[in-house]
Amino acid sequence: DAGITQSPRHKVTETGTPVTLRCHQTENHRYMYWYRQDPGHGLRLIHYSYGVKDTDKGEVSDGYSVSRSKTEDFLLTLESATSSQTSVYFCAISVGEGYGYTFGSGTRLTVV
Amino acid sequence: EDQVTQSPEALRLQEGESSSLNCSYTVSGLRGLFWYRQDPGKGPEFLFTLYSAGEEKEKERLKATLTKKESFLHITAPKPEDSATYLCAVQDAGGTSGSRLTFGEGTQLTVNP
Numbered sequence: 573d574a575g576i577t578q579s580p581r582h583k584v585t586e587t588g589t590p591v592t593l594r595c596h597q598t599e600n601h602r603y604m605y606w607y608r609q610d611p612g613h614g615l616r617l618i619h620y621s622y623g624v625k626d627t628d629k630g631e632v633s634d635g636y637s638v639s640r641s642k643t644e645d646f647l648l649t650l651e652s653a654t655s656s657q658t659s660v661y662f663c664a665i666s667v668g669e670g671y672g673y674t675f676g677s678g679t680r681l682t683v684v
Numbered sequence: 685e686d687q688v689t690q691s692p693e694a695l696r697l698q699e700g701e702s703s704s705l706n707c708s709y710t711v712s713g714l715r716g717l718f719w720y721r722q723d724p725g726k727g728p729e730f731l732f733t734l735y736s737a738g739e740e741k742e743k744e745r746l747k748a749t750l751t752k753k754e755s756f757l758h759i760t761a762p763k764p765e766d767s768a769t770y771l772c773a774v775q776d777a778g779g780t781s782g783s784r785l786t787f788g789e790g791t792q793l794t795v796n797p
Contacts, residue, residue, distance in 0.1 A: 605784070614789035615728075615771070630784065662727050670735075672718040672773070673785065675727030 578676035595663030603666035688788035713777030
């Protein structure tokens with residue numbers, strides 16, 4: 573099984589502070605994704621990566637940036653956290669044709 | 685723009701009471717339709733991939749079917765442990781095998797003993 577770890581699992585932060593969430597995979601899968609999940613909206617794509625230093629925006633990318641300097645790590649940064657970014661964040665990897673994604677366990681972020 | 689609509693939003697069943705969940709989709713070209721199960725506090729877990737109309741996949745009490753406009757997840761004689769949120773997602777044929785999935789909002793299934 574593809575190993576995928578998100579950290580931290582929970583975080584409370586103040587409005588206006590920067591926050592970085594980490595996603596780590598133990599295999600060399602090329603594609604990695606960041607989603608947020610909110611009631612009434614489901615899972616929405618924030619950013620994704622198709623290789624080291626290769627990233628692109630999803631449908632809700634405003635206020636977020638990403639970096640991928642190594643195959644195994646994909647970082648999501650909230651430059652200046654706002655209350656609207658309170659959400660559960662999931663990282664996912666594409667593990668091969670026909671298998672969809674494997675998801676991490678999520679990070680619950682609360683911005684106060 | 686790809687769109688996925690799931691119904692109903694929530695479904696309560698008695699143990700053994702079979703039913704179906706619906707996933708309607710709009711996509712320019714379908715590369716794949718995916719079903720996931722999500723338990724509270726966890727990430728979605730992959731169940732099935734369907735590629736073309738008429739295709740069916742089964743796993744224990746679950747069977748997924750696909751037409752050109754919708755997919756159904758049939759649950760036969762459910763048990764309380766089948767309680768979860770079921771998510772449907774589509775992958776556009778215009779992308780590569782790793783291209784993005786568009787998700788529906790899910791159906792929250794509760795099976796009472």
